Amino acid sequence: MSKVEQAKKVKVATLSDLTVGVGKRVKVAGEEIALFKLKSGKISAIENSCPHKAGPLSEGIVSGDHVFCPLHDWKICMTDGQVQAPDVGCVKKYEVEVVEDTIYILID
Ligand code: FES
Numbered sequence: 001m002s003k004v005e006q007a008k009k010v011k012v013a014t015l016s017d018l019t020v021g022v023g024k025r026v027k028v029a030g031e032e033i034a035l036f037k038l039k040s041g042k043i044s045a046i047e048n049s050c051p052h053k054a055g056p057l058s059e060g061i062v063s064g065d066h067v068f069c070p071l072h073d074w075k076i077c078m079t080d081g082q083v084q085a086p087d088v089g090c091v092k093k094y095e096v097e098v099v100e101d102t103i104y105i106l107i108d
Helices: none
Strands: 008-016 024-028 031-037 043-047 061-063 067-069 073-075 093-098 100-108
Touching: 008 024, 008 031, 024 100, 031 100, 043 093
Parallel strands: none
Antiparallel strands: 008 100, 024 031, 031 043, 061 067, 067 073, 093 100
């Protein structure tokens, strides 16, 4: 069975629930996820916990495709989940599917 067939598709929001540059916290299968609408219109979903000391990334400041953790300002790329230098680490990224106005997260 492919990964997509095994994944569960969960409705988490609609496009109109999101504002560019403002994160939204959602919970799927016990996991907290930070949802963002990027300037490009793309939807990004990352773990809502900074790899440094678990800062809530959904409350971070957004700049382009990056979010700055609200606690100590680590810069995290929302397209690949990588922490930017000089800090190191990464957050889990979630697959997102948008069907018309509805946003789904695919979760294992
Ligand atoms: S908890 Fe995110 S930078 Fe410290």
